Amino acid sequence: MNNINQLLVQAQAAHDAADWSLLIQYLQQLILKQESTHPEILQNQELLLDLTISILEMGDFQQRWEIAKIFQHLGKLALPRLVEILEDEDADEEVRWYTARILGELQHPETIAPLVQLLKTSDSQELKQMAANALGKMDRLASAALTELLLAEDTRLLAVRSLSYIPSTDTITPLLSVVEDPQPAVRTAAIEALSSFHDERIPPVLVKALDDFAASVRHAAVQGLGFRPELCETLDLVTKLQPRLDDLNENVACTTAITLARMGSDKAAQCLFEALISPSISIKLQLEIICALSWLGTSASLAYLQQAFNQSTSKTVWQEIVTVLGRVQQPELTPLATEILLTILQSNHPAKELANIKNAIALSLGQLGCIQAIEPLILLLADAEPSVRLHAIAALKNLSPEIAHQQLQKLANNTTLTPELQQGVAIALAEW
Secondary structure (H helix, E strand, O other): OOHHHHHHHHHHHHHHOOOHHHHHHHHHHHHHHOOOOOHHHHHOHHHHHHHHHHHHHHOOHHHHHHOHHHHHHHHHHHHHHHHHHHHOOOOOHHHHHHHHHHHHHHOOHHHHHHHHHHHHHOOOHHHHHHHHHHHHHHOHHHHHHHHHHOOOHHHHHHHHHHHOOOOOHHHHHHHHOOOOOOOHHHHHHHHHHHOOOOOOOHHHHHHHHOOOOOHHHHHHHHHHHOOOHHHOOOOOHHHHHHHHHHOOOHHHHHHHHHHHHHHOOHHHHHHHHHHHOOOOOOHHHHHHHHHHHHHHOOHHHHHHHHHHHHHOOOHHHHHHHHHHHOOOOOOOOHHHHHHHHHHHHOOOOHHHHOHHHHHHHHHHHHHHOOHHHHHHHHHHHHOOOHHHHHHHHHHHHHHOHHHHHHHHHHHHOOOOOOHHHHHHHHHHHHHO
């Protein structure tokens, strides 16, 4: 018996004994170390494929990893069997994941269609990600094949969605070819895919798509421009985005608020404020704009929040503004946020009479960490509502426990305090 025949017999025996590590060694000797064009190896390629597939299906994680090179040597012969496993929804997910990975390594045109189909139908994010990675490895090969699918109406949407998984600039030109497709879903998918590239051809396309009759396309365009704040002045993006705050589709309007916040300009803040105080605005959009103004993070955007608080009659709006002011993190803005909250607390605004607003103010002051809030928080201890007193105590502990405790101890012996404040101070010290 020659050496190759002997290895084949040993490989079969290892398979029958389910010794996958030993089987890998024999296969590596047969396919990787021996002359792979030897007649006896060529005659037994189907057997070698069966043995290799058995490791893929039955081996452990490491063993599956090790057989990738064996599949590469088997080449096109392995494709039908691998595609069959990939398409089998009842197969083990990890086996299908490895199969997708191996097909990506093989980089054969016949693997593109099943990988695309997996992207289209699978519920598993891990499987879809691996299929996308596999297509990405094929890069130009996959781009060329998918570009052909763009020509037919019934495959165009799938082709666009598949191209979006390929992180290559080769996909830009074919994607640009369908940004005005009659199908809104195709236009939407193309705009979403193009938004991930920084290419000078794309921003004008996104700006034009802001006026598309399909809400999904407008939404994708608004979202895409949010990733390009550096073009704000060059393309006058704030002016172009502003009309979308009044979009008939609420999701588009809400996304526009977020995108304007990313522009980071006072002009964007002004647009957001004007929309916020509009009498016809929905509560959902109001809340989104309030968050956007806080994310924008400028002294102008905080001043607009203060104006909106004073002009609004909505308890929900009051609560949200007070809450987002407490989330300001920029050291240069925390004193301003604190000042706005203290102004509300010391004003005659009707919101000040609501326990939940006072609770939110106390919580926000504690988060901002400015020492000047200690005295106003102590005064809240005289409030008739137990929840307000508890929030004030929690805020004092969060803000500066040592200084607050010292102040409370001084006040504990002050007989000029009102009975309500004396009682509140006593409760606070007992809680400390």
